[in-house]
Amino acid sequence: MTTDERFGRSFEEMRSDREFGTRSPVVTGPVSDWATDFSHMEEEWAADPYPILEDLRERCPIAHTDRFGGAWLPVRHDDVAEIAYDTDRFSSRSPVVGNFRPPLDIAPVGGIPPISSDPPFHHDARKLLLPAFTRNAVAKLEPATRDFCHKLIDDMGTADVVDAATQYAQHIPARVIAQMLGFPQEDGPKFRTYIEDTLEGINLPPEERVAKVGALFSYLLEQIRAHLDQPADDLTTYLIDAELHGQKLDPFHVAGTISLMLVAGIDTTWSAIGASLWHLARTPADRKRLVDEPSLLPTAMEEFLRAYAPVTMGRLVKQDMEWHGVQMKAEDWILLSFPAANRDPAKFDRANEVVVDREVNKHAAFGLGIHRCLGSHLARMELRVALEVWLERIPEFTLADPTAVHWSTGQVRGPRTLPLRVG
Amino acid sequence: MMRVSIDSAKCQGHGRCYSLAPQVFDEDDEGQGFVIGSGDVAADQEAAVYLAEANCPEGAVVIEK
Numbered sequence: 058m059t060t061d062e063r064f065g066r067s068f069e070e071m072r073s074d075r076e077f078g079t080r081s082p083v084v085t086g087p088v089s090d091w092a093t094d095f096s097h098m099e100e101e102w103a104a105d106p107y108p109i110l111e112d113l114r115e116r117c118p119i120a121h122t123d124r125f126g127g128a129w130l131p132v133r134h135d136d137v138a139e140i141a142y143d144t145d146r147f148s149s150r151s152p153v154v155g156n157f158r159p160p161l162d163i164a165p166v167g168g169i170p171p172i173s174s175d176p177p178f179h180h181d182a183r184k185l186l187l188p189a190f191t192r193n194a195v196a197k198l199e200p201a202t203r204d205f206c207h208k209l210i211d212d213m214g215t216a217d218v219v220d221a222a223t224q225y226a227q228h229i230p231a232r233v234i235a236q237m238l239g240f241p242q243e244d245g246p247k248f249r250t251y252i253e254d255t256l257e258g259i260n261l262p263p264e265e266r267v268a269k270v271g272a273l274f275s276y277l278l279e280q281i282r283a284h285l286d287q288p289a290d291d292l293t294t295y296l297i298d299a300e301l302h303g304q305k306l307d308p309f310h311v312a313g314t315i316s317l318m319l320v321a322g323i324d325t326t327w328s329a330i331g332a333s334l335w336h337l338a339r340t341p342a343d344r345k346r347l348v349d350e351p352s353l354l355p356t357a358m359e360e361f362l363r364a365y366a367p368v369t370m371g372r373l374v375k376q377d378m379e380w381h382g383v384q385m386k387a388e389d390w391i392l393l394s395f396p397a398a399n400r401d402p403a404k405f406d407r408a409n410e411v412v413v414d415r416e417v418n419k420h421a422a423f424g425l426g427i428h429r430c431l432g433s434h435l436a437r438m439e440l441r442v443a444l445e446v447w448l449e450r451i452p453e454f455t456l457a458d459p460t461a462v463h464w465s466t467g468q469v470r471g472p473r474t475l476p477l478r479v480g
Numbered sequence: 481m482m483r484v485s486i487d488s489a490k491c492q493g494h495g496r497c498y499s500l501a502p503q504v505f506d507e508d509d510e511g512q513g514f515v516i517g518s519g520d521v522a523a524d525q526e527a528a529v530y531l532a533e534a535n536c537p538e539g540a541v542v543i544e545k
Contacts, residue, residue: 192507359535434511
């Protein structure tokens with residue numbers, strides 16, 4: 058058995074070395090005014106955030122809330138871009154906006170590097186991962202992804218109504234990430250729980266939240282130890298062996314980066330696949346056009362990513378300052394809404410329409426600046442293959458019950474229940 | 481003749497250029513875009529290069545004409 062003292066202790070023991078962060082009171086319930094009391098955790102937001110964003114753009118382009126200990130929501134493209142580029146005044150120390158702020162000294166690494174890292178550390182932590190996520194590298198995963206999509210459709214059998222979120226979209230990125238990390242394929246359902254706990258559980262009582270994060274890290278430590286015993290040609294072994302500045306990575310860095318792959322690599326793409334199928338199910342003209350003209354899919358897919366961008370990021374304000382007319386305080390959150398940026402009419406013609414043959418589409422669905430989604434090439438491959446296979450196998454489909462569609466709250470928005478009538 | 485380059489200080493590896501104009505751009509080992517060859521653009525690639533410029537979220541594709 059290989060020993061590596063970095064991974065010899067339990068998560069609880071590892072955590073006891075670290076300073077704890079700060080908590081703000083949990084505030085839930087209906088929003089009184091989206092300009093002064095917004096919450097991305099409410100069902101009204103999840104169901105349809107776009108009218109809210111449009112209203113804010115007209116009357117209050119930088120909204121505020123006292124929830125989460127204080128947060129700002131800029132909705133104009135240029136403001137979102139400016140913050141994404143300004144790593145001097147806005148930190149990525151904790152990209153999940155909630156009621157817990159990790160200690161200041163966790164920067165510049167953060168809990169889940171490199172998404173939680175600030176310069177200059179960020180550059181080197183990201184560089185370690187880039188080669189595994191190039192377009193050429195992920196192209197090698199395409200044949201297996203395609204076979205798996207076919208299998209998921211085979212498994213649906215002859216049912217009239219299928220849930221495209223839980224029977225299709227959800228499984229595709231989970232399978233691919235499990236393969237890249239060298240985790241058991243059958244652990245897919247566990248991943249879903251960990252993701253929901255991390256991103257949708259932010260308003261849970263602190264002790265429950267700690268227990269859920271602990272369960273994820275304990276699982277990751279188990280997988281890491283299994284890889285110490287049996288190294289493999291996968292990302293987990295790569296991260297265990299990787300060196301930065303002449304040293305092996307800190308155990309929190311290894312486990313944090315793996316948890317990032319699980320959490321950021323699955324529900325994001327699952328959301329993009331689901332939102333695209335939702336749009337096509339309710340827009341027969343677009344569906345028929347893509348069935349007849351499969352070569353349009355790469356262009357149409359970029360439009361789905363623009364119009365239904367799943368991901369919103371978080372930043373923390375570093376110091377008290379006036380920013381574009383508002384008084385930001387140190388440790389205020391920024392909810393960095395790429396979905397809002399992508400619907401700004403100052404940047405996009407017909408911003409609120411889905412134009413499947415939009416040729417010029419400078420959308421920001423994968424972010425802007427140094428934190429551009431590391432997995433964007435992987436996500437695009439999975440989204441394209443998932444839609445190609447679906448449209449080839451199931452060219453006719455509609456929403457079985459529009460009121461039964463349920464969208465996730467939080468910073469990754471996509472359909473979690475999507476009943477479709479097929480054939 | 482049209483010339484094109486990539487501003488490597490702006491490029492973040494979104495890959496729109498090498499997807500939309502694969503005969504002109506390619507990716508390096510880390511996914512960053514680069515121009516294949518000298519940067520002179522053949523007439524039949526100009527439209528693809530304009531499309532790449534118009535779709536780069538970072539504004540990193542630079543055309544000189």
